[in-house]
Amino acid sequence: MQATRSMIPSMKTKTHFFSFLLLTGILVPLELFCASLAYETIGEITSRLYFLGIIPLNLLFIALFFRFQKTAMLGVVALALIIIPYQLLLGTRLLRIQAETVRIVAYVYEEKEKTGAYPVDLSAYTFQDAHIQPFIQGYRLDPLKEHFIVYFRVGTDTTSHWYSSETGWGYYPD
Numbered sequence: 807m808q809a810t811r812s813m814i815p816s817m818k819t820k821t822h823f824f825s826f827l828l829l830t831g832i833l834v835p836l837e838l839f840c841a842s843l844a845y846e847t848i849g850e851i852t853s854r855l856y857f858l859g860i861i862p863l864n865l866l867f868i869a870l871f872f873r874f875q876k877t878a879m880l881g882v883v884a885l886a887l888i889i890i891p892y893q894l895l896l897g898t899r900l901l902r903i904q905a906e907t908v909r910i911v912a913y914v915y916e917e918k919e920k921t922g923a924y925p926v927d928l929s930a931y932t933f934q935d936a937h938i939q940p941f942i943q944g945y946r947l948d949p950l951k952e953h954f955i956v957y958f959r960v961g962t963d964t965t966s967h968w969y970s971s972e973t974g975w976g977y978y979p980d
Contacts, residue, residue: 822875829879833886834864840893847896848961850979856889896961899941903958903967906938910945910956911969924954924971 841856863885871878910931917925925931928945943957943966953971960967966978 822879823871826871826875826879826882830864830868830882833882833890834860837864837886837889840889840897843893843897843900845979846960846967846977847893847900847965849965853979860885860889899938900960902935903938903941903960906933906935906942907956907958907967907969909934910942914945914954914956914971 837856837860841853841860844856845853864882867878867881867885870881910928913928913931914924917923917930924947926947928942933939941958941960943959943963946955946957948954955968955970955972957966957968959965968976970976
């Protein structure tokens with residue numbers, strides 16, 4: 807009779823198992839989403855490093871769960887805390903910067919319509935989201951004044967996004 811009881815998982819073990827399953831089922835997809843988002847916010851290399859770390863580390867935590875439940879749960883949560891909050895912050899910033907860049911581009915086209923020429927710089931442009939101004943890296947007007955480019959960044963100086971009147975939206979990851 808004793809052997810039979812020890813073979814049946816306790817209610818506490820079942821609860822831990824389902825909690826861990828729920829935790830990993832929510833956090834791992836969020837981590838993967840954030841790793842994808844990192845491509846746009848902080849670059850290709852970091853995004854790949856996230857992907858290379860997320861999968862093996864979570865598999866390690868799953869394997870550890872069967873011997874060290876608390877350590878495995880703590881590992882899953884710690885990994886998620888390293889990746890998710892920062893990337894969600896940068897993702898929000900990306901949306902705000904893109905919205906401001908759309909307004910800048912509209913302003914530049916409106917100026918061309920009014921005056922017949924693109925503005926030389928953005929000094930007359932009023933930012934609707936002033937917190938975004940430091941992320942606008944620059945505005946460049948072609949010497950022949952036939953096209954313009956607005957550059958912006960999100961998380962790193964080396965990861966650039968832009969809008970070009972010649973080619974449209976662009977991105978350089980690192």
